[in-house]
Amino acid sequence: MSAQPLVRVRMQSACQHSKFALQVSNLDLVLDKHQILHNISFDVAEGQFIGLLGPNGAGKSSLLRCLYRFFTLSSGQITLFNKTISSFSHNEYAQQVAVVLQEMPEHFNLSLYDVVAMGITPHKSLFSPLNKADHELIAKSIEQVGLTHKINESFAHLSGGEKQRALIAKAMAQKPRLLIMDEPTSHLDVKYQIQIMELAKAMGITVVASFHDLNLAAAMSDSLLVLQQGELYKSGTPTDVLDAQLLSDVFDVCAEVTQVPCPYRDKTHIPHIRYHFGYQL
Numbered sequence: 634m635s636a637q638p639l640v641r642v643r644m645q646s647a648c649q650h651s652k653f654a655l656q657v658s659n660l661d662l663v664l665d666k667h668q669i670l671h672n673i674s675f676d677v678a679e680g681q682f683i684g685l686l687g688p689n690g691a692g693k694s695s696l697l698r699c700l701y702r703f704f705t706l707s708s709g710q711i712t713l714f715n716k717t718i719s720s721f722s723h724n725e726y727a728q729q730v731a732v733v734l735q736e737m738p739e740h741f742n743l744s745l746y747d748v749v750a751m752g753i754t755p756h757k758s759l760f761s762p763l764n765k766a767d768h769e770l771i772a773k774s775i776e777q778v779g780l781t782h783k784i785n786e787s788f789a790h791l792s793g794g795e796k797q798r799a800l801i802a803k804a805m806a807q808k809p810r811l812l813i814m815d816e817p818t819s820h821l822d823v824k825y826q827i828q829i830m831e832l833a834k835a836m837g838i839t840v841v842a843s844f845h846d847l848n849l850a851a852a853m854s855d856s857l858l859v860l861q862q863g864e865l866y867k868s869g870t871p872t873d874v875l876d877a878q879l880l881s882d883v884f885d886v887c888a889e890v891t892q893v894p895c896p897y898r899d900k901t902h903i904p905h906i907r908y909h910f911g912y913q914l
């Protein structure tokens with residue numbers, strides 16, 4: 634691995650003076666005596682869309698689990714809007730951070746509507762009923778993911794992709810300031826892979842999302858973080874990060890990288906990867 638010096642990375646190219654949503658400092662994670670993450674530091678400016686990349690086992694889910702407090706750091710610090718994440722109460726954190734995972738939670742007896750309504754819970758006091766604005770927000774969130782026709786169906790009976798879209802709608806109803814997504818498009822057909830990421834982007838909030846589709850990550854992300862063997866290997870804009878050398882060194886594939894116009898940013902280009910096949914020959 635052509636390791637780069639581990640520097641404190643500031644991902645704020647689009648907005649030099651905005652405040653940081655997230656600051657990760659010298660993060661180490663040790664599980665069962667194994668060092669899973671090592672000395673990870675980066676800052677994310679508010680409103681940035683960050684793509685988290687790396688091969689299988691690189692530590693993407695583990696890093697995201699640290700961000701959403703499923704794992705406790707072995708050392709280092711994470712702050713959300715200048716406040717260390719361990720100092721938030723459970724409810725305060727749920728008001729700020731929504732999480733969409735690739736695993737499906739079991740909601741056996743709930744309708745799609747009920748599941749999306751759960752997104753509003755952190756903002757309601759105990760036993761306070763949903764009001765008209767809440768119902769409108771739930772219906773609008775469901776409409777935005779294209780599931781209005783299934784609104785009263787059992788969540789358990791939805792397809793994998795429909796469940797994933799329902800969980801995005803729940804995150805939208807939650808109105809978070811940070812959205813964490815761990816491979817949220819894994820069950821989706823290609824149209825919804827793009828649409829879900831565009832919906833997340835349109836929320837206008839800070840997003841940290843892991844991807845295996847590098848072209849989708851390049852198109853959606855303001856900045857990329859590349860992990861390898863638990864370390865931050867490279868970071869920067871998609872154009873800075875994704876080149877043939879990195880794809881060979883980190884992902885062990887042979888590919889050609891060209892620059893194509895970016896659908897989201899005028900006059901900018903983003904990398905487009907074309908993989909070469911024939912590894913078994």
Ligand SMILES: Nc1ncnc2c1ncn2[C@@H]1O[C@H](COP(=O)(O)OP(=O)(O)OP(=O)(O)O)[C@@H](O)[C@H]1O
Binds near residue numbers: 664665687690696
């Ligand atoms: N609870 C755990 N206990 C021990 N080791 C773990 C635990 N969770 C993850 N690991 C290990 O940490 C490493 C990183 O796993 P992680 O799931 O974070 O990788 P990833 O980049 O998300 O991989 P993938 O792309 O395959 O989902 C792996 O070697 C994994 O076996």
